[in-house]
Amino acid sequence: MPWTPDQPLVRLADVHKTFGGGVEVLKGITMDVMKGEVICIIGPSGSGKSTLLRCVNALVPIDRGSILVEGQEVNDPKLDKLALRRKVGMVFQQYNLFPHKTALENVMMAPVHVLKRDKKEVERQALALIAKVRLTGKEESYPGELSGGQQQRIAIARSLAMNPDVMLFDEVTAALDPETVKGVLVTIRELAEDGMTCMIVTHEMGFAREVANRVYFTDGGVLVEHGPPKEFFASPRDPRTRQFLDQIL
Amino acid sequence: MLHETSGIKLTIFYDAFDRARFFNGFLTSVRLMAVCLVASVVIGVVGAWIQGSRLRVLRLITQGYIQFFRNTPPLVQLYFFYFALGSYLKLTTGNGIAVPIVSNFTWAAICLSFYAGAFNVEIFRAGIEAVPRETLEAAESLGYSRLKAYAYVILPLAFRISLPALNNNLVNLIKTTTIAYAIAVPEMLYVANQIWSDESNVPEMMNVLLITYVSLVGILVWVMGRWERGLRIPGYSPA
Ligand SMILES: Nc1ncnc2c1ncn2[C@@H]1O[C@H](COP(=O)(O)OP(=O)(O)O)[C@@H](O)[C@H]1O
Ligand SMILES: [Mg+2]
Numbered sequence: 001m002p003w004t005p006d007q008p009l010v011r012l013a014d015v016h017k018t019f020g021g022g023v024e025v026l027k028g029i030t031m032d033v034m035k036g037e038v039i040c041i042i043g044p045s046g047s048g049k050s051t052l053l054r055c056v057n058a059l060v061p062i063d064r065g066s067i068l069v070e071g072q073e074v075n076d077p078k079l080d081k082l083a084l085r086r087k088v089g090m091v092f093q094q095y096n097l098f099p100h101k102t103a104l105e106n107v108m109m110a111p112v113h114v115l116k117r118d119k120k121e122v123e124r125q126a127l128a129l130i131a132k133v134r135l136t137g138k139e140e141s142y143p144g145e146l147s148g149g150q151q152q153r154i155a156i157a158r159s160l161a162m163n164p165d166v167m168l169f170d171e172v173t174a175a176l177d178p179e180t181v182k183g184v185l186v187t188i189r190e191l192a193e194d195g196m197t198c199m200i201v202t203h204e205m206g207f208a209r210e211v212a213n214r215v216y217f218t219d220g221g222v223l224v225e226h227g228p229p230k231e232f233f234a235s236p237r238d239p240r241t242r243q244f245l246d247q248i249l
Numbered sequence: 250m251l252h253e254t255s256g257i258k259l260t261i262f263y264d265a266f267d268r269a270r271f272f273n274g275f276l277t278s279v280r281l282m283a284v285c286l287v288a289s290v291v292i293g294v295v296g297a298w299i300q301g302s303r304l305r306v307l308r309l310i311t312q313g314y315i316q317f318f319r320n321t322p323p324l325v326q327l328y329f330f331y332f333a334l335g336s337y338l339k340l341t342t343g344n345g346i347a348v349p350i351v352s353n354f355t356w357a358a359i360c361l362s363f364y365a366g367a368f369n370v371e372i373f374r375a376g377i378e379a380v381p382r383e384t385l386e387a388a389e390s391l392g393y394s395r396l397k398a399y400a401y402v403i404l405p406l407a408f409r410i411s412l413p414a415l416n417n418n419l420v421n422l423i424k425t426t427t428i429a430y431a432i433a434v435p436e437m438l439y440v441a442n443q444i445w446s447d448e449s450n451v452p453e454m455m456n457v458l459l460i461t462y463v464s465l466v467g468i469l470v471w472v473m474g475r476w477e478r479g480l481r482i483p484g485y486s487p488a
Contacts, residue, residue, distance in 0.1 A: 057390050085392040096387035099485045100405050110391035113401055144484020155387075162391060 003071025089159030149180025274440030288362035293369025318367035376411030
């Protein structure tokens, strides 16, 4: 059955993951993310949030369950990883830019190398994306010459250059100096407002409240509860959620 | 003439025959060095790539190769290639004379390339391992295959990290080419030996050899240093 935009863009059903050590990190995660939806995932450190995102773009293989991205099954030994990763963009806590390439080259590389698109056309798009993340003028800078926040915005532009349908953000502001956090959050919010489907792991509760259509709380590898941000933050039902929110708010 | 006034016999500077001999030896040495430099680097890159491969058999073969070449003297390796393998690789021509298929020079080039290559594999592997895993994941999540991620991201970074160690090994290789002498490759040491046998000017030729090798190594170090500076990335210091 072909995927249509009225079905969930990302659909996780009973996803289990155990790492080598034998500890089950994901214990049956089920969630749907609709096209254009922005979801935020919060929860204590070690609860499996990063693993969850990394399963969606097949950086981590899952043991059991199903992950569908636009109808494509990720838990499939014959998975076409390139097809999946064209649809799914990912931004990491440590930016992970390519340090030997300039900001512009970082943004241009994947479309040219992987998609074999025309260089001139990719450059035009890359310049527009760099302008969109408000870094015009930094095209020729190397990552090592940029602040953390600037690197992270280039990393976002680099992902967007592949024209993904969903973006994964894994604590993308956690490693940043406080004064550079805002610029990155503004960039993500603008993306969300443009209709990009986003799965965001974050510790920025104010941001989650503002930008999310739905907030998920994970603890110990399970989704404890979820809801629209207003309800979720005003009246969390589960004691674990309440305790977590009390600690950080 | 210097020789008449001081007794110093630098025949290669005034004797046309010796000059030609020595110059040919010099060219042979440089040719051997150039071939081995390039081949050993290629072997290093390919070997390091195989070491990261999923195929256990390939990894074991590479590991065996490295152990063999790292833990035996290069001179013994050369003899092994030349006398053990070389004795099988002979064609018998129409008039009954056995002709070696592989020339002395080629044996020396093969042996020295693999000898230095074994070290280069380890050097590049260490460089590859020093590239953060996250960098590879970033490339993968952008749709890079393993091969493409290596070509465009991992190797360029690993190479920069490896350069100082590579430098040392290539200097070592330049010096080790003199063992080709042992299987009568007419390289510099070999022709120097011929010259000093004819002219009995051992001290003079020794000095010539030393100065020539110091100069050749100096050129390599200078080129590698320039290369290293050229590859330097603003704001980035490799591991
Ligand atoms: N590659 C891995 N190998 C083994 N254990 C891992 C790996 N990645 C994560 N883990 C473990 O899985 C658990 C959840 O990690 P993670 O998904 O990073 O949590 P979070 O992002 O919520 O902090 C942790 O206990 C962590 O040590
Ligand atoms: Mg995490």
